[in-house]
Amino acid sequence: MEKSKVSDILDEIGTLLELRGENPFKCRAYHNAARAIEGVTGDLNALVTSGEIRNVKGIGEAIAEKIAELLSTGKSKYYEELKASLPEGLMTMLKIPGVGPKKVKVLYEKLKLKSVNELEAACKAGKLEKLEGFGKKTEENILAGIEALRRYSSKFLFSVAEKAAINVFEVLSKQKGILRAEIAGSLRRKKEVIGDIDIVASAKKSAVDAIMKMFTSHPDVARITGEGPTKSSVVLNTGINCDLRVVDDAEFPFALNYFTGSKDHNVRLRTIAKKFDLSLNEYGFSRTGSEEKRGKAKKIVACKTEEDIYRTLGLSYVPPELREDFGEIEAAEKHSMPTLISEKDIRGTFHCHTSYSDGANTLLEMAEASQSLGWEYLGIADHSKIAAYANGLTEARVKKQQKEMESLNQKWSGFRIFMGTEVDILPNGELDFSDNVLSTFDYVVASVHSSFKMTESDMTKRIVKALKNKYVTMLGHPTGRLLLQRDAYPINQTAVIDAASDYGKIIEINAHPFRLDLDWRMCKYAKDKGVKIAINPDAHVVDGLLDVRYGVGIARKGWLEKKDVINTLRLAEVKKLFGIRIT
DNA sequence: GCCGTTTTCGGCCCGACTGTTTTCAGTCG
Numbered sequence: 118m119e120k121s122k123v124s125d126i127l128d129e130i131g132t133l134l135e136l137r138g139e140n141p142f143k144c145r146a147y148h149n150a151a152r153a154i155e156g157v158t159g160d161l162n163a164l165v166t167s168g169e170i171r172n173v174k175g176i177g178e179a180i181a182e183k184i185a186e187l188l189s190t191g192k193s194k195y196y197e198e199l200k201a202s203l204p205e206g207l208m209t210m211l212k213i214p215g216v217g218p219k220k221v222k223v224l225y226e227k228l229k230l231k232s233v234n235e236l237e238a239a240c241k242a243g244k245l246e247k248l249e250g251f252g253k254k255t256e257e258n259i260l261a262g263i264e265a266l267r268r269y270s271s272k273f274l275f276s277v278a279e280k281a282a283i284n285v286f287e288v289l290s291k292q293k294g295i296l297r298a299e300i301a302g303s304l305r306r307k308k309e310v311i312g313d314i315d316i317v318a319s320a321k322k323s324a325v326d327a328i329m330k331m332f333t334s335h336p337d338v339a340r341i342t343g344e345g346p347t348k349s350s351v352v353l354n355t356g357i358n359c360d361l362r363v364v365d366d367a368e369f370p371f372a373l374n375y376f377t378g379s380k381d382h383n384v385r386l387r388t389i390a391k392k393f394d395l396s397l398n399e400y401g402f403s404r405t406g407s408e409e410k411r412g413k414a415k416k417i418v419a420c421k422t423e424e425d426i427y428r429t430l431g432l433s434y435v436p437p438e439l440r441e442d443f444g445e446i447e448a449a450e451k452h453s454m455p456t457l458i459s460e461k462d463i464r465g466t467f468h469c470h471t472s473y474s475d476g477a478n479t480l481l482e483m484a485e486a487s488q489s490l491g492w493e494y495l496g497i498a499d500h501s502k503i504a505a506y507a508n509g510l511t512e513a514r515v516k517k518q519q520k521e522m523e524s525l526n527q528k529w530s531g532f533r534i535f536m537g538t539e540v541d542i543l544p545n546g547e548l549d550f551s552d553n554v555l556s557t558f559d560y561v562v563a564s565v566h567s568s569f570k571m572t573e574s575d576m577t578k579r580i581v582k583a584l585k586n587k588y589v590t591m592l593g594h595p596t597g598r599l600l601l602q603r604d605a606y607p608i609n610q611t612a613v614i615d616a617a618s619d620y621g622k623i624i625e626i627n628a629h630p631f632r633l634d635l636d637w638r639m640c641k642y643a644k645d646k647g648v649k650i651a652i653n654p655d656a657h658v659v660d661g662l663l664d665v666r667y668g669v670g671i672a673r674k675g676w677l678e679k680k681d682v683i684n685t686l687r688l689a690e691v692k693k694l695f696g697i698r699i700t
Numbered sequence: 701g702c703c704g705t706t707t708t709c710g711g712c713c714c715g716a717c718t719g720t721t722t723t724c725a726g727t728c729g
Contacts (some may be wrong), residue, residue, distance in 0.1 A: 178701090179702085
């Protein structure tokens with residue numbers, strides 16, 4: 118059993134105990150243990166066998182036994198019994214924003230509600246307001262929460278969908294008879310959230326049957342929803358729909374282009390094609406125009422690659438990440454496509470957490486992971502003291518962490534840890550550390566993590582006040598555009614970017630889909646104002662560092678070039694930017 | 701259920717908001 122699976126089960130035990138109203142500290146012990154396991158490096162099996170697992174903080178005798186049982190038998194009797202004691206639907210009810218274990222427990226015990234559907238009906242019938250501690254407003258909030266849950270339940274985070282897609286794709290692309298294969302759709306466009314996975318392949322006719330068979334019998338497939346000679350559809354174990362289309366190799370670039378989308382981008386391409394008397398679809402170009410013209414050039418225009426398609430239409434090649442009809446067609450017509458940043462351009466990052474606060478990995482592990490990515494630096498910005506939920510650092514712990522950073526920095530040449538902090542912007546715009554403390558950091562990220570429901574004007578004032586502080590280097594997740602997040606707050610982005618420009622501050626763009634802040638229009642505004650932008654991978658774990666890829670996708674949609682994004686700067690340039698003496 | 705020790709059991713992260721109450725419980729980050 119995988120480490121993450123063990124961690125998931127421990128976490129679920131904690132939640133099940135909460136639903137049963139057990140000792141809250143016991144519940145928390147399971148949640149803590151789940152986090153501890155997630156953060157363990159190395160082989161879990163070996164740790165359990167050697168008994169070293171007991172040295173992991175948060176793992177005691179009872180939980181260690183359960184982990185050992187999970188690893189050796191794949192099951193846990195305790196977990197199974199706990200799960201069987203409650204209806205499955207209760208866990209889904211917990212996903213509704215504003216609904217926690219205590220409420221679910223009451224709803225189950227008093228109203229016998231066992232599922233989201235039953236809860237919805239009860240709300241509509243006004244049954245909840247009769248319960249103690251519930252009211253009309255609670256019903257309204259729950260109904261709105263259910264709607265939000267339904268809207269997003271069929272969506273998956275990029276990183277989740279990508280992992281699922283790669284598992285299938287790797288096996289598929291090695292299949293005999295495959296000529297070309299690509300992951301298409303919103304995944305190829307690096308959208309923040311993904312609806313389903315589209316794979317396009319070309320193959321020899323004789324091999325198609327075997328390829329389809331291989332696809333539908335892949336171990337990750339939970340259910341087959343369609344199987345034909347050109348298209349098969351499955352639902353993967355993760356719950357994501359996955360389509361495979363197999364076409365003739367001559368059709369491949371057209372199919373890839375068509376199924377990559379976006380729909381709006383494709384509509385624009387087809388409109389342009391018409392000007393050339395061409396018709397474009399997922400199979401190829403064909404001549405339209407007069408009978409005479411068709412007679413002369415009956416043959417369709419052959420294209421070997423997507424680049425050929427764009428060239429035929431008189432356009433520069435448009436990278437998938439820009440295909441949203443956000444102005445990329447116009448740029449391609451003028452052959453003025455910007456030089457966008459790529460993963461290779463990233464030299465480091467500035468907003469990572471470690472196990473000092475709520476990160477899963479130690480400072481050393483994070484630093485080593487960055488070096489293995491070929492980066493020149495890593496900026497650590499753990500939470501400040503008021504963020505107790507995230508184990509924010511007190512002044513004393515800041516000192517300790519900085520000491521560790523200094524000693525690590527002495528070990529390496531050509532790589533540097535930047536000592537930062539993610540300091541909370543308090544409701545009144547003051548910061549959670551004194552200027553004295555702030556002055557000890559290489560740079561300071563200032564973020565809002567509380568009191569989200571201020572008016573736009575008050576929130577903007579709060580943030581602008583924080584930006585004025587001379588020790589603040591950048592504004593952390595300036596949340597204005599909301600996606601799936603709960604900790605969203607209203608700000609006047611234009612005013613905040615103006616302030617950033619006035620005070621020479623950096624603005625973050627989040628690679629984290631729950632905190633997607635600046636859309637491409639705001640990026641453009643920031644760029645025009647000369648405000649530098651940092652990609653924030655919001656990395657709490659080593660794996661999370663890799664999410665920078667996906668930050669690159671977002672940066673691309675923001676039309677950001679290398680020079681606009683500070684994560685692409687060389688070490689010496691960053692030192693200069695932060696005002697650190699170059700030694 | 702875990703931790704840390706004062707080795708046998710008490711304490712376990714905090715602040716704000718919301719909706720319910722009329723002083724507080726539940727939820728969230």
